[in-house]
Amino acid sequence: MKFYFIFRRTVDVMMADELLSKNNVSYKIVPVPKEISSECGLCVLTEEPWEKVLFLLKEVKPIAVYNGGKGLVWKGDIS
Amino acid sequence: MGERGLSGKVIYLDNAATSFPKPKEVWDAVLNYACSIGANPGRSGHRLSVEAARLVFNCRRALAELLGVSACDRIIFTKNATEAANVVIRGLLEGVGGGNVVATCLEHNAVARPLKYWCRREDIELRVVSCSPSGEVNPKKVLEAVDESTIAVFVNHASNVFGTVTPFEDIAAFVSVPVVVDATQTLGSYPFSVGDFSNVIVVFTGHKGLLGPQGTGGFYIPEGIELDPLIRGGTGSNSESDEQPSFLPDRFESGTLNVHGIAGLLAGIRWIKSRGIENIRKHELELACLFVEAVSSVKGVDVYASGDWSRRIGVVSLNVRGRDPGVVSHILDSEYGIATRAGLHCAPWAHRALGTYPVGTVRFSFGPFNTESDVEEAVRAVKNIGEGANGC
Numbered sequence: 001m002k003f004y005f006i007f008r009r010t011v012d013v014m015m016a017d018e019l020l021s022k023n024n025v026s027y028k029i030v031p032v033p034k035e036i037s038s039e040c041g042l043c044v045l046t047e048e049p050w051e052k053v054l055f056l057l058k059e060v061k062p063i064a065v066y067n068g069g070k071g072l073v074w075k076g077d078i079s
Numbered sequence: 080m081g082e083r084g085l086s087g088k089v090i091y092l093d094n095a096a097t098s099f100p101k102p103k104e105v106w107d108a109v110l111n112y113a114c115s116i117g118a119n120p121g122r123s124g125h126r127l128s129v130e131a132a133r134l135v136f137n138c139r140r141a142l143a144e145l146l147g148v149s150a151c152d153r154i155i156f157t158k159n160a161t162e163a164a165n166v167v168i169r170g171l172l173e174g175v176g177g178g179n180v181v182a183t184c185l186e187h188n189a190v191a192r193p194l195k196y197w198c199r200r201e202d203i204e205l206r207v208v209s210c211s212p213s214g215e216v217n218p219k220k221v222l223e224a225v226d227e228s229t230i231a232v233f234v235n236h237a238s239n240v241f242g243t244v245t246p247f248e249d250i251a252a253f254v255s256v257p258v259v260v261d262a263t264q265t266l267g268s269y270p271f272s273v274g275d276f277s278n279v280i281v282v283f284t285g286h287k288g289l290l291g292p293q294g295t296g297g298f299y300i301p302e303g304i305e306l307d308p309l310i311r312g313g314t315g316s317n318s319e320s321d322e323q324p325s326f327l328p329d330r331f332e333s334g335t336l337n338v339h340g341i342a343g344l345l346a347g348i349r350w351i352k353s354r355g356i357e358n359i360r361k362h363e364l365e366l367a368c369l370f371v372e373a374v375s376s377v378k379g380v381d382v383y384a385s386g387d388w389s390r391r392i393g394v395v396s397l398n399v400r401g402r403d404p405g406v407v408s409h410i411l412d413s414e415y416g417i418a419t420r421a422g423l424h425c426a427p428w429a430h431r432a433l434g435t436y437p438v439g440t441v442r443f444s445f446g447p448f449n450t451e452s453d454v455e456e457a458v459r460a461v462k463n464i465g466e467g468a469n470g471c
Contacts, residue, residue, distance in 0.1 A: 009316055009326055010121035011152045014136035017129075029132075031124025041315050042124055042132070 002068035004036060005044040005057065013042045015060045020044065023056050036066050050074065090417045090453045094446030095239050095264060095394050095424075097286045097293060101347065105290060108346035109339050116342075119335055121315040131338055138345040139328070145289075145348060146281055146299050147272030155331040156297045156341065160263045160284035161189040162309070163298040166331060167259055167280055170306025171231050172197040179204035181224045182233035183216045183245055184432040188425040190233055190261055190282075203230065210432050213386035214241030218249035231257045236271075237264040240429045240442065241383055242367070242394030244269065251276045257304055263287060267351050268359050268447075269392055277301050288359075290351060290447075291344030294337050300327070308333070359447050363393030366445040366454050371395055373458040380465040383433060383440060396440035399465050404441045407464055411441070415460040419443050 007013050013029060020027045027046040036043075046053050050065050050073060065074040091099050112134065118127035120135045136151070143151035157163040168190070172180070182194060184207050198205040206224045210216045216234075225232060232254060234247040244265065251258040259280045265271055266281075267288025273279050278301065285295025300306065311323040312333030324330050351359060371384045374397060383396040399407050408421035422439040423430050430436040443457060 009152070009324075009329055010132055011136060011139070011328060013121075014132055015152075017133065018136070018140075029124075029129045041121060041318075042129065 001047060003046050003048075003050040003053070003073070004030075004033060004066040004068060005046070005050075005053065005062045006032060006036060006064040006066065007043065007060065008063050010042060012060050012062070013044065016044050016057050016062070019056055019060065020046075020053070025053060025056065027053070033066075033068070036064075088416050090415075090449075090456055092443045092445060092449065092453065092457060093418045093420050094449075095287065095442060095444035096420050098288065098290050098446050100448055101290050101292070101343070102350040104346045104350050105292065105343040109292060109343040112339055112342035116338075119315075120338055122335075134345065135336060135338060135341055138341045138348070141345055141348045141352075142283075142297070143299075145266065145271070145352075147274055148299060148301075150302065152327050153301065154297060154299050155328050156295070156336055157331075158294050158337065159286075159296040160261065160282050161296075163282045163296050164189045164259075164261065165193050166309045167282060167298055167300075167306065168193040168197055169309060171257060171259070172201050172203060173307065175201050175203060175230055177202055178228040178230045179206055179226070180231050180233065181206045181208060181221060181229055183207070183221065183235050184209050184428045185214065185216060185235040185238040185241070185243070185245065185426065186233060186428055187235065187239055187261065187263065188427070189263070190235070190259075191426075191428055194233065207428060210243070210429075211386070212433070214238055214243040214383065214429070214433055215386050215390065216243070216245040218246060221245075221250050222253050225254055225256070229254070229256050231259055233259045234261070236260050236262045237269060237392045237394070238426070238429055239264050239394065240396055240424045240426050240440065241433065242392045242396075242444075243386060244390040244392060246390070247279065248274070248276070251279050254278065264392055264394065267348070267356065268363060270356060270360070273299065273301075277303060280304065285340065285344040285347070288351075289344060290347030292340040295340040295344045306331075310334070354447070360392075362447060363445045363449075364388065364391065366449055366451065367391070367393040367395050367443075369451065370443060370445075370454045370457060373454075374461045374465075377462050377465045380461060383435070393445035395443045396435070397443070397461070398435065398438075398440050399461070402464070404439050407441045410464055411457075411460055415456065417457055417460055 120131035281299040285291035314329040404421040411417040
């Protein structure tokens with residue numbers, strides 16, 4: 001299962017990159033898929049359990065997590 | 080080949096204008112980005128673009144650590160400190176209409192000119208705080224100039240003319256308005272930390288103490304201070320909207336960044352960290368001290384470097400009595416191969432304060448790659464020029 005973590009800013013994607021790399025999570029930085037509304041050109045793609053990854057990324061504040069092809073699985077507070 | 084006259088050994092004592100040479104690692108990093116990455120950071124999703132974005136992020140992170148702040152997204156890249164100062168000054172003063180700003184008399188034109196412009200335009204009183212005869216600004220005098228109508232305080236952290244440091248901490252701790260610190264001459268070669276101050280904005284350049292390429296610089300803005308950007312445009316974010324993003328750093332970083340420069344700047348910062356800022360400072364100060372001690376005893380030479388050495392950087396101004404500083408600097412270059420800077424150093428307020436306006440001084444500024452032998456050569460040259468001018 002592919003999960004896409006969407007962020008507001010490129011700098012957030014880079015912070016996520018730093019955190020996931022430190023925590024040995026298997027992930028990739030990829031362009032935001034067209035079917036997902038894009039706030040920023042890049043997002044995090046992982047096949048690991050999304051709840052675990054979301055926990056690691058809570059301080060970076062992702063704005064949404066999508067289950068590739070099956071739509072939104074989690075929405076953050078974007079205020 | 081368009082260049083000429085670059086043969087022969089040069090002793091470079093103009094590090095306050097730009098540091099030279101830079102560590103080899105800086106140019107290796109620029110070349111590595113140019114040859115192996117090259118892409119536009121964050122604009123595309125391919126691996127090279129991601130790698131470029133990583134590089135920019137790592138430099139942001141390194142700068143935040145250097146400034147002693149945790150929020151690296153509040154580090155904004157500009158092309159130099161002047162542009163950074165302009166964003167900050169306009170952002171703070173545009174539309175204010177009335178009130179006053181306080182600035183030290185040691186401000187560089189990068190700050191002085193936009194301040195003068197916006198104060199005139201917005202009917203703001205510009206209060207310039209004077210310094211001691213040795214070029215030291217007393218923080219208490221700055222605080223005395225602040226009142227309930229003060230919009231912001233501008234503090235030159237170290238004078239590019241006299242090398243004196245103004246402790247911004249002793250000002251920021253006692254005011255609630257923004258304190259804009261011009262750290263152009265200190266970052267990388269003098270201990271620096273924003274610490275817990277929530278009212279300190281820092282303006283910096285990348286090509287002096289940080290040893291990065293020219294065309295790099297920026298500012299740090301703490302949470303709670305909102306500014307308008309100087310320019311608007313593409314940021315690689317919120318592309319569906321024709322409004323400028325409200326979030327940092329994108330709000331201030333329209334258009335493609337100077338990633339070649341940023342790659343070099345990151346290498347420069349890493350080099351400084353590996354050497355230790357305290358060690359670099361000690362080295363530069365020792366050379367400056369040695370130089371001042373030797374040239375102070377030369378008859379007919381006025382050295383503007385008295386005062387507390389713990390509050391100085393490796394910048395020394397002097398004059399040979401009866402000789403134009405421009406001529407002295409030219410003799411140093413043409414006859415001794417010593418590169419200095421003469422004149423007003425873009426800091427007319429500072430020269431007025433020390434009575435060296437309008438002719439200025441000859442400035443010697445030491446860097447991490449200078450040696451005691453460079454100092455000895457410079458002392459010998461100043462002695463010869465001084466004794467020649469004064470008929471000894």
